[in-house]
Amino acid sequence: MSESLYFDSTHPAAEAASEPGNLPAASFSPMPWPVQPRIGGLAVARPGRVLSQDDALALFGLAGDAFAESLFARSGVRSRRLALTPELSKTTLQQRTEHTEEQLLIMASEAIDQLGIDPSRIGTVISSTLWSLGGPSLAHRLVERYGLRPDTDKYHIVGVGCVSSVPLLRLAAQALAADPLRQVLVVAAECSSGLLTAVRADERTKIVGSALFADGCAAVLLSAGPGAGGPAVLATRVHQVPGSLDKVHIKVAGDESSMFMTRELPSIVDAQLGGVTDSFLAQQGLRPAAIRHWLVHPGGPGILEAAQRSLGLTREQLSASWDVLAQHGNMGTATSLYVLDRTQRQHTPRPGDLGLMITVGPGITIGHMLLRW
Numbered sequence: 001m002s003e004s005l006y007f008d009s010t011h012p013a014a015e016a017a018s019e020p021g022n023l024p025a026a027s028f029s030p031m032p033w034p035v036q037p038r039i040g041g042l043a044v045a046r047p048g049r050v051l052s053q054d055d056a057l058a059l060f061g062l063a064g065d066a067f068a069e070s071l072f073a074r075s076g077v078r079s080r081r082l083a084l085t086p087e088l089s090k091t092t093l094q095q096r097t098e099h100t101e102e103q104l105l106i107m108a109s110e111a112i113d114q115l116g117i118d119p120s121r122i123g124t125v126i127s128s129t130l131w132s133l134g135g136p137s138l139a140h141r142l143v144e145r146y147g148l149r150p151d152t153d154k155y156h157i158v159g160v161g162c163v164s165s166v167p168l169l170r171l172a173a174q175a176l177a178a179d180p181l182r183q184v185l186v187v188a189a190e191c192s193s194g195l196l197t198a199v200r201a202d203e204r205t206k207i208v209g210s211a212l213f214a215d216g217c218a219a220v221l222l223s224a225g226p227g228a229g230g231p232a233v234l235a236t237r238v239h240q241v242p243g244s245l246d247k248v249h250i251k252v253a254g255d256e257s258s259m260f261m262t263r264e265l266p267s268i269v270d271a272q273l274g275g276v277t278d279s280f281l282a283q284q285g286l287r288p289a290a291i292r293h294w295l296v297h298p299g300g301p302g303i304l305e306a307a308q309r310s311l312g313l314t315r316e317q318l319s320a321s322w323d324v325l326a327q328h329g330n331m332g333t334a335t336s337l338y339v340l341d342r343t344q345r346q347h348t349p350r351p352g353d354l355g356l357m358i359t360v361g362p363g364i365t366i367g368h369m370l371l372r373w
Contacts (some may be wrong), residue, residue, distance in 0.1 A: 004355060005247045006187055012318045013061055013201075023089065023105065025302070026283065028111050031165045033093065035177055035180040035221055035224035036196075036232050036244065036294040037172065037173040037176050037177075037222050037223075037224065037226075037232065037233045038084075038171075038222070038223055038224070038230060038231065038232045039220055039221070039222060039230035039231055039232075039339055039340075039371075040115075040183065040221045040222065040223035040229060040231065040235065041115040041117075041219075041220065041221035041229075041231055041232040042115075042219070042220050042221075042337065042340060042341055042344070043111040043114035043115050043218070043219050043231060044111060044216065044217065044218045044219075044337065044338055045107045045108075045110035045114070045216070045218075045219075045335070046107060046112040046213050046215060046216040046217065046328065046331075047079040047081045047082065047083040047103065047106075047107065047193075048081070049077065049081060049083065050079050050080075050081060051078060051080055051081070051082055051127065051138060052078070053072040053073065053075070053078065053079075053211070055212065056072065056080070056082070056211075057069060057072055057157030057319065058106055058123070059084065059086060060089070060196070060210045061080070062207065062210070066213075067207065068207050068210075068334065071090070071207055071211050072211045073126075074301065075211040075212055075300065076287065076298070076300065076301035076303065076304070076322070076325045076326060077211065077214075077325060077326060077329045077330075078327065079276045079326075079327060079328075079329075080214035080215075080327075080328055080329030081214055081328065082192065082193050082196075083099070083103045083191065083192035083193040083214060083215050084196060086193075088193070089197070090198075091159045093194065093195070093197070094336060096193075096194050097194070099139075099194070100132075100191045100193065100194030101132070101154075102129070103191045103193065103215065104129060104132075104138055104189045104191050104193075104217070105138065105141055105142075105145070107189050107191075107215070107216070107217035108127070108138060108142060108147060108187045108189045108217055108219065109142075110217070111187065111217050111218060111219035112142070112146065112187070112219050112312065114219075115185075115221050116138070117146065117183075117185065117221065117296055119146050119147050119148050119149070120149065121182055121183050122146075122148050122149070122152060122182060122184075122185050123152060123153065123175065123176075123179045123181075123182025123183065123184065124152065124154070124155070124172070124175040124176075124179070124182070124184045124185070125139045125142055125143055125152060125153070125154045125155070125184075125185045125187070126139065126149070126156075126157070126171055126172055126175070126184065126185070126186045126187070127139040127142065127154075127155070127156045127157070127186075127187045127188075127189065128156070128158070128160065128164050128167055128168055128186075128187070128188045128189070128216040128333050129156075129158055129189055129191070130158065130159065130161055130169055130191060130195070130250065130332050130333075131158060131159070131180060131194065131195060131250065132156070132158050133198070136167070137154070137156030137163040138156055138187065138189060138199055139154035139155060139156045139187075140154055141369070142154075142185070142187065143370070144273055147224075147255060149162050153165075155176065157171075157361075159250075160333070160361065161250070161332060161333070161361040161362040162297055162299055162330070162332050162333060162335065162336075162359055162360060162361035162362070163238065163333075163360065163361030163362070163363065163365045163366070163367045164188065164295075164332075164338055164359075164361065164367075165218075165333050165334075165336040165359055165361040165367070165369070166236050166237075166357065166359055166367030166369045167222055167236075167238060167367070167369065168186050168188060168236055168333070169186060169220065169222065169233055169236065169369060170236045172186050172220070173185040173222065173233055173236075176222055176223070176224055176255075177331045180224040181224075183221055183222060183223050184222040184223075185219065185220075185221055185222075185223070186219065186220040186221075186222060187215065187217065187218075187219045187220075188218050188219075188273050188332070188333035188334045189215065189216075189217040189218075190214075190215060190216055190331045190332035190334055191215050192213040192214055192215055192331070192332070195213075196209065196210055196213060197262075203370050206328060206349075208276075209279075209289060212262070212300055212329055213301075213329060213330050213331075213332075214330060214331050215331065216328060216330075216331030216332075216335070216338065217334050217339035218334040218335065218336045218338060218341070220297075226330075230373075231349070231355065231371040231372055231373045232330065232358045232372045232373075233367075233369060233371060234284065234370040234371065235280075235283070235284050235369070235373055236279050236367070236368065236369045236370070237283075237367070237368050237371040238366065238367045239272075239276045239280075239365045239368075240296070240364070240365045240366075240369075241268060241272055241363065241364045241365070245363065250362070265299075265300075265302060265303065265352060265360075265364070266302035266303060266305065266306040267306070268309060268364060269302075269303055269306040269310060269360060269364075269366075270309050270310045271310070272310075272364075272366065273306070273310040273311060273360075273366060274310040274311055274312075274356070276366050276368075277310075277311060277356070277358065277368065280370075281356075281370075282370045284370055286354070286370075288311065288312070290354055291354050291355065292349070292353045292354055292355065292357045293334060293347060293349055293354070293355035293356070293371075294311070294317050294318055294355070294356060294358070295320065295321070295334045295340055295343060295355055295356065295357040295358065296318055296321045296339070296357075296358045297321070297357075297358060297360050298318045298321040298322065298324050298325035298330065299330055299335075299337055299360055299361075300325070300330065303360055304318055304321055304322060304325065307358065320339050320342040320346065320347065321339050321349045323342060323373075324338045324339050324342055336357055336359050339357075340357065343355065349373040351371065351373055352372065352373065353372070353373045354371065354372055355370075355371040355372075355373070356368065356369070356370055357369040
């Protein structure tokens with residue numbers, strides 16, 4: 001089912017649809033949303049401690065393990081941020097809870113401070129983390145920290161993982177439609193340090209997660225109308241691949257946790273992504289040739305390589321995704337927003353450019369979000 005947010009039949013994408021390779025402009029129709037959601041601000045933040053892959057191998061007790069060293073070297077990650085210390089890695093997950101919740105709040109505050117929000121204009125706060133034991137939620141604490149109005153709506157979503165930037169912004173757009181005079185603050189914060197535990201040499205599943213995952217946060221301010229300077233959110237959709245629940249998952253049991261991604265994941269992405277993407281774009285009256293900026297979630301090198309094959313893209317077209325993977329690792333939900341941030345800073349989208357955010361996460365769920373600058 002399509003989950004379109006808003007589509008203006010007069011925007012430049014409609015003109016692009018009449019070009020070779022696109023569907024007729026007549027296939028466009030406005031969606032029944034009273035406002036156009038637009039990203040009015042985007043900021044990213046992360047812990048201060050930078051780890052090389054050699055540093056991470058030592059942290060997880062894997063230095064000298066041939067399999068782990070080979071996997072870390074092929075991960076596509078050169079450096080990342082982790083708040084995990086050797087002392088903290090020896091504690092249980094429950095013992096880390098307070099530290100994890102504090103790190104989430106620190107990163108969220110750093111990102112929000114960059115946005116320079118007007119507290120009186122925020123109507124809704126939506127926060128997301130992969131896993132959280134603490135309470136009140138991150139959204140509640142942000143309302144208190146920034147002196148937001150007592151009637152501010154607040155929602156905290158857990159367990160959605162790498163795909164959640166798409167449903168988060170969809171929920172934000174729904175909140176904006178209900179109260180278009182106030183802004184929506186979306187905070188995607190991930191502290192993988194709260195989940196990564198020491199790895200034994202025979203736990204190859206855990207070694208994969210230890211090679212990729214990192215801490216990071218992104219904050220987005222969603223506003224109505226053209227006054228906001230960022231891209232408009234035109235449409236969103238998620239697609240859950242049937243029978244794939246066991247292919248990507250996070251398990252927490254006792255003192256242990258594991259982040260599992262099946263070896264089949266790249267082949268599933270390769271087989272599914274092209275058709276699902278074509279279907280989503282066709283519902284918007286577009287073909288892939290209309291997309292100027294591709295924002296693919298850098299979940300790992302296998303996912304990006306599979307996306308290139310399935311979508312017929314070059315590595316250069318996914319350069320922002322490859323750069324984020326190399327410099328920051330996989331930060332869950334925040335990672336896709338890091339790709340958007342890098343795209344805006346380095347590729348300078350022009351007015352009318354279309355971008356397509358693609359996320360891949362637990363489910364296996366593929367998310368699409370169509371943007372227009």
